[in-house]
Amino acid sequence: MFDSLKKKLSDAIKSFSKSEERKVVEEAKEEEKAKERVENGGMQENKEHVPQRNSDDKHDAREKNERSDKGIKLSVSTNIKKAIFSNVKLSDSDIDNFTDQLRVSMLESDVSFEVVEDFSEQVRSLLGGRKLSSKNLQEELVGTVREALLDILKPSANAIDLMSFIPERIASGNAPVKVLFLGPNGTGKTTTIAKIAYALKNKGMHPLLSASDTFRAAAIEQTEHHGNAVGVPVIKSSYGADPTSVAFDAVAYAKAHGNDVVLIDSAGRQETNKNLIGEVQKMHRVIKPDLTIYVGESVSGGMIAEQIAEFNKFIKIDGIILTKLDCDAKGGNSISISKVTGIPVLFFGTGEKYTDLVPYDPAKVVDMILPSAG
Ligand SMILES: Nc1nc2c(ncn2[C@@H]2O[C@H](COP(=O)(O)OP(=O)(O)O)[C@@H](O)[C@H]2O)c(=O)[nH]1
Numbered sequence: 001m002f003d004s005l006k007k008k009l010s011d012a013i014k015s016f017s018k019s020e021e022r023k024v025v026e027e028a029k030e031e032e033k034a035k036e037r038v039e040n041g042g043m044q045e046n047k048e049h050v051p052q053r054n055s056d057d058k059h060d061a062r063e064k065n066e067r068s069d070k071g072i073k074l075s076v077s078t079n080i081k082k083a084i085f086s087n088v089k090l091s092d093s094d095i096d097n098f099t100d101q102l103r104v105s106m107l108e109s110d111v112s113f114e115v116v117e118d119f120s121e122q123v124r125s126l127l128g129g130r131k132l133s134s135k136n137l138q139e140e141l142v143g144t145v146r147e148a149l150l151d152i153l154k155p156s157a158n159a160i161d162l163m164s165f166i167p168e169r170i171a172s173g174n175a176p177v178k179v180l181f182l183g184p185n186g187t188g189k190t191t192t193i194a195k196i197a198y199a200l201k202n203k204g205m206h207p208l209l210s211a212s213d214t215f216r217a218a219a220i221e222q223t224e225h226h227g228n229a230v231g232v233p234v235i236k237s238s239y240g241a242d243p244t245s246v247a248f249d250a251v252a253y254a255k256a257h258g259n260d261v262v263l264i265d266s267a268g269r270q271e272t273n274k275n276l277i278g279e280v281q282k283m284h285r286v287i288k289p290d291l292t293i294y295v296g297e298s299v300s301g302g303m304i305a306e307q308i309a310e311f312n313k314f315i316k317i318d319g320i321i322l323t324k325l326d327c328d329a330k331g332g333n334s335i336s337i338s339k340v341t342g343i344p345v346l347f348f349g350t351g352e353k354y355t356d357l358v359p360y361d362p363a364k365v366v367d368m369i370l371p372s373a374g
C-alpha cells in the first residue's frame with residue numbers, strides 16, 4: 001500500500017532537507033571565515049559579502065557581536081552548532097525546488113494533476129509563512145507535507161459515513177435501507193458487499209444480500225458462499241433472471257422478515273455498455289436505493305475517474321469504494337479520486353478477508369503515506 005509513493009516522498013524530503021542542512025553549515029562556515037577576516041584585518045566592508053540567511057538569529061547575532069567585542073572568539077564548530085539550532089525561513093527558490101520534487105513524486109504515483117497542483121500550492125503557502133528549525137528540518141518538512149495532504153484529503157461536504165448513515169435511516173423509520181453496488185467486472189463488488197454485511201452485522205444490524213448478478217457464471221454461488229460465511233441471508237433467482245426482480249424480491253423478503261438493510265449486488269459492466277447500463281438504470285429507478293455505491297479498483301490508474309464520471313451521467317453515484325489498495329504501490333487514485341469526481345470515498349478494500357475494509361479517514365491515509373515522525 002502506497003509503497004512507492006511513500007518511498008518517493010520520503011526520498012524527496014530527505015534529499016531536500018540534507019541539502020538545506022549542508023547549506024546551513026556552509027553558510028555558518030562562510031560567516032565565521034568572514035568574521036575572522038574582519039577581526040584580523042579590520043576589513044569591515046567584507047561584512048557585505050557575508051551570506052545573509054533569512055534567519056531568526058538576530059538575538060544570536062547580537063550575542064556574537066557582544067562576545068567578540070569582549071574579545072571572546074567563538075570556534076567554528078560553535079557557530080555551526082548555533083546555525084544548526086537556529087530557525088530558517090526557506091527562500092522562494094528553495095520552496096520551488098522542494099515542491100518540484102514533491103510534484104514529481106506524486107505525478108509518478110498516479111495522483112491527478114489538479115490534486116498535485118493543489119497540494120503543492122498548499123505546501124508552498126505553508127512553507128512561505130513558516131520558520132523551520134534547521135536542526136529538525138526533515139521532521140518539520142514531513143509535518144508540512146502531512147498538513148498539506150490532510151488538506152487535500154479532507155472530507156467533502158457530501159461525505160457519507162455508511163456505518164452511521166444506515167442506522168440513522170433505520171432509526172428514522174426507513175428500513176430496509178437499500179444500497180446498490182455497481183462498477184466494472186472483477187473489481188471486488190461481491191467481496192466488498194460481504195465485508196459491509198459483516199461490519200453491519202457486527203454493529204447489531206440485520207443485513208441481507210440480493211444476488212442481482214444473474215449474468216456471470218458462478219456469481220450466484222459466490223454470493224451465497226459469502227452470505228454463508230458472514231451469516232446473512234442471500235435472496236437469489238436463476239441465471240438470466242431480471243436483476244431488478246431479484247432486488248425487488250429481496251426488499252419484500254427484508255420487509256417480511258425484519259431485515260433492516262438490503263445490499264444489492266449487480267453484474268459488472270463497463271460504462272460504455274449501453275444495454276447493461278440500461279439494466280442497472282432500471283434497477284435504480286424501480287428499487288430507489290438509499291445509496292448507490294461505485295466499487296472500483298485502486299490499481300486502475302488514471303482512467304477510473306473517467307469511468308466514474310461516465311457512470312454518474314446515467315446513475316447518480318453517492319459514494320466510491322476503492323478496492324485492492326493492498327495491491328497498489330502507487331495509491332494515487334485513493335488520494336485524488338474524491339476531489340476529481342466530487343464523489344466521496346467511503347471505504348478502501350485492503351485485502352480479501354471480511355475485515356479488510358478501512359473507512360475513509362484522511363489521518364489514516366496520511367499515516368500510510370508518510371514516514372512516521374522521528
Ligand atoms: N487483494 C485484494 N483482493 C480483493 C479485494 N477485494 C476483492 N478482491 C478479490 O478480487 C477478486 C474479484 O472479487 P469479486 O468480489 O468477485 O469482484 P466482482 O466481480 O466485482 O464481484 C476476488 O478474488 C476477490 O477476493 C481487496 O481489497 N484486495
Ligand SMILES: [Mg+2]
Nearest residue numbers: 189190213219
Ligand atoms: Mg460479483
